[in-house]
Every structure is written in C-alpha cells, then in structure tokens.
Amino acid sequence: MKQIIVAIDGFSSCGKSTMAKQLAHEVGYIYVDTGAMYRAVSLFCYRNGWMNDESMDIYSIEKNIENIQLEFRINKNGTAEIFLNGENVEKEIRTLEISNGASRVSTIGAVRKELVRQQQKMGINKGIVMDGRDIGTVVFPKAELKIFLTATPEIRAQRRMDELLAKGEKVIYKDVLANVKERDERDQNRKESPLLQAEDAVVIDNSELTIEQQQILLRKLFDQRIGIA
Numbered sequence: 001m002k003q004i005i006v007a008i009d010g011f012s013s014c015g016k017s018t019m020a021k022q023l024a025h026e027v028g029y030i031y032v033d034t035g036a037m038y039r040a041v042s043l044f045c046y047r048n049g050w051m052n053d054e055s056m057d058i059y060s061i062e063k064n065i066e067n068i069q070l071e072f073r074i075n076k077n078g079t080a081e082i083f084l085n086g087e088n089v090e091k092e093i094r095t096l097e098i099s100n101g102a103s104r105v106s107t108i109g110a111v112r113k114e115l116v117r118q119q120q121k122m123g124i125n126k127g128i129v130m131d132g133r134d135i136g137t138v139v140f141p142k143a144e145l146k147i148f149l150t151a152t153p154e155i156r157a158q159r160r161m162d163e164l165l166a167k168g169e170k171v172i173y174k175d176v177l178a179n180v181k182e183r184d185e186r187d188q189n190r191k192e193s194p195l196l197q198a199e200d201a202v203v204i205d206n207s208e209l210t211i212e213q214q215q216i217l218l219r220k221l222f223d224q225r226i227g228i229a
C-alpha cells in the first residue's frame with residue numbers, strides 16, 4: 001500500500017485526535033498527537049517554576065528546550081502515550097491548567113522550532129497521521145492529505161467538559177467555554193505559526209456529524225489519496 005502523510009489541523013477540542021487515532025488504527029499508520037508534545041513542555045515548565053498561571057520565564061524556557069526529550073510509547077491497549085524525559089505524563093498533561101499553559105508555550109518560537117524538528121523526524125518514512133495546528137502548513141506542507149477540522153465553540157466546550165467530568169475534574173461550562181475561546185484567540189493570532197487553514201486542506205465541520213459519519217468521510221478521502229477509490 002502507498003504510504004502517505006495525513007495532516008489533521010483545527011481548533012482545540014473539535015475531535016482531531018479521535019479522528020486521527022481511528023484512521024491510524026484502521027490503516028495501520030503511526031499516530032502522533034502534537035498537542036501532547038506542547039502540553040508536555042507546558043508541564044515541564046510548570047514543574048521547573050518557569051511558568052505559572054500568570055507569567056512565563058521565556059529566557060529559561062528557550063535555554064532549556066533542547067533538554068526536553070519527548071517520546072511516544074504504545075501501551076498494552078495499543079494507544080500511544082507521551083513520555084517526558086522517560087516519565088509517562090499522559091494523565092498529568094490533560095488538565096485545564098496544563099492545556100492553557102500549552103497554548104502559551106506554543107507561542108515561543110524556539111519551542112515551536114524544536115518540536116517541529118522532532119515531528120518532521122517522526123514522519124520521515126511517511127505512514128503517519130499527525131494532528132495539531134500547523135501540520136499541513138509548517139510541519140508537512142507537502143502532506144498528501146490535509147484536513148482542517150472545525151466545529152462551533154459551544155459544541156467544542158460541551159465535548160471538552162464531558163471529557164473532563166468523565167475524568168473526575170470539577171469544571172463548569174462557563175469556564176470551559178471561556179477557555180476554548182481564549183485558546184482559539186491565541187492559536188489564531190500568535191506570531192509564530194498561527195492556526196491557519198492550508199490552501200489545499202479539505203475542511204470538515206463536524207458540529208452536526210456523528211463520529212461514524214466523520215470517519216466514513218475521512219476514510220473516503222484517504223482511499224482516494226492512496227489511489228484505491
């Protein structure tokens with residue numbers, strides 16, 4: 001089977017990882033959640049005191065970014081989990097605080113440069129589904145299939161809240177919606193690689209789609225790109 005790169009970009013909490021993970025599983029590709037990489041950097045910065053809810057020490061972050069080793073390992077359920085300098089941090093990076101921090105560290109040029117370098121290395125042999133904000137525009141501008149996924153902020157906030165509640169976090173809808181909007185604003189307006197739709201991306205608004213409908217659509221596009229549809 002022809003090996004391609006599938007780049008899935010879009011706003012936070014619109015289901016990019018569900019979509020990417022399922023496709024990768026179906027077609028036997030590697031799945032890379034680049035948001036998890038920015039989240040792990042955020043966690044590392046919080047732990048070292050280079051970041052708190054109000055400010056960040058950009059100088060220290062830039063100086064230490066090359067000491068952050070990120071790696072994905074597959075667990076016994078077949079799911080990729082992120083390791084930060086050898087430690088599994090998959091659970092710790094999923095809180096509201098760390099996700100907000102991820103959006104802030106992702107505005108730093110040196111952080112983006114290092115993570116993009118690591119991501120490009122992961123895709124060297126193709127056969128990869130990668131999701132994020134700049135995959136089709138910066139990381140793999142020549143990706144054979146680019147998707148730009150979107151849904152309304154209200155629907156994304158509801159989905160995010162359900163996820164957090166299921167994990168036992170105490171959150172209220174108003175805060176989650178504000179967080180979604182704040183991250184959208186920052187992701188779209190930062191100077192370094194803002195969230196942009198690649199010209200050749202296929203736009204999918206999944207506000208009114210079930211996961212099954214979305215997956216059928218994606219698989220059709222994938223089959224076309226590898227030349228079997």
Ligand code: DC
Nearest residue numbers: 012034035038102103106132133134
């Ligand atoms: O997809 P996510 O919510 O896990 O991503 C967390 C943050 O990381 C998000 O606010 C923006 C940033 N990010 C980025 O700037 N570029 C990427 N390729 C992936 C994520």
